[in-house]
Amino acid sequence: MPSFTLARGRLLRVLEESDAQELHELIERNRPRLARWMAWAVEHQTPGQTLDFIRVTRRQLSANDGLQTALVAEGRIVGMVGFHSVDWQNRATSLGYWLSEDEEGQGTMTQAVATLTGHAFADWHLNRVEIRADVENARSRAIPERLGYRREGMLRQAYRISGDRYSDDVVYAMLAAEWPAAQRRDTSSR
Numbered sequence: 001m002p003s004f005t006l007a008r009g010r011l012l013r014v015l016e017e018s019d020a021q022e023l024h025e026l027i028e029r030n031r032p033r034l035a036r037w038m039a040w041a042v043e044h045q046t047p048g049q050t051l052d053f054i055r056v057t058r059r060q061l062s063a064n065d066g067l068q069t070a071l072v073a074e075g076r077i078v079g080m081v082g083f084h085s086v087d088w089q090n091r092a093t094s095l096g097y098w099l100s101e102d103e104e105g106q107g108t109m110t111q112a113v114a115t116l117t118g119h120a121f122a123d124w125h126l127n128r129v130e131i132r133a134d135v136e137n138a139r140s141r142a143i144p145e146r147l148g149y150r151r152e153g154m155l156r157q158a159y160r161i162s163g164d165r166y167s168d169d170v171v172y173a174m175l176a177a178e179w180p181a182a183q184r185r186d187t188s189s190r
């Protein structure tokens with residue numbers, strides 16, 4: 001099973017069915033702030049629905065259609081980051097992420113996204129990794145911007161959060177050929 005070591009004892013690992021209760025409680029604690037941006041967080045879930053989600057992530061992995069990882073700090077899950085699916089024909093994928101409020105502000109997600117971007121290029125030999133973020137979601141947009149992803153444009157009312165509430169999404173992408181220079185820039189700016 002893939003796993004990735006990050007700085008400060010953080011790591012990315014696939015979800016296990018035994019994570020369901022812990023993940024459920026973490027989502028419940030963070031639900032109001034997650035629901036501002038992400039449709040799946042708008043309605044309350046049961047622990048059983050969280051278990052179903054974990055099973056979907058395991059099927060995604062065995063179908064070679066990407067990877068969802070739990071971000072773990074000192075043995076506790078503090079967020080999620082992963083690929084929605086893989087378009088093997090076009091060698092392209094996209095990333096999504098969220099963090100527990102108490103883990104924000106330390107660069108954890110920026111490092112996680114950098115790690116998975118590198119994985120997509122080096123291990124899966126993909127050509128394009130895309131990130132979409134609500135134009136108003138400054139913290140989310142800062143991640144691809146910090147990593148040197150290129151802003152390609154904005155899709156108006158592209159994502160339905162709930163009811164008649166849509167977000168205008170900024171599209172960012174990194175290409176395989178751009179990644180080495182982006183990494184050098186990222187390292188030298190710290």
Ligand SMILES: CC(C)(COP(=O)(O)OP(=O)(O)OC[C@H]1O[C@@H](n2cnc3c(N)ncnc32)[C@H](O)[C@@H]1OP(=O)(O)O)[C@@H](O)C(=O)NCCC(=O)NCCS
Binds near residue numbers: 103105
């Ligand atoms: C989007 C989200 C993951 C961003 O979290 P974040 O903590 O801002 O992102 P990071 O973990 O990369 O941390 C970056 C912060 O750590 C700081 N930082 C400290 N050390 C750092 C380092 N070595 N590298 C990068 N940033 C560092 C940065 O300055 C930044 O803080 P600032 O915004 O106060 O300047 C989080 O706000 C979230 O989960 N939001 C709700 C869900 C959501 O919007 N998901 C995205 C949907 S598209």
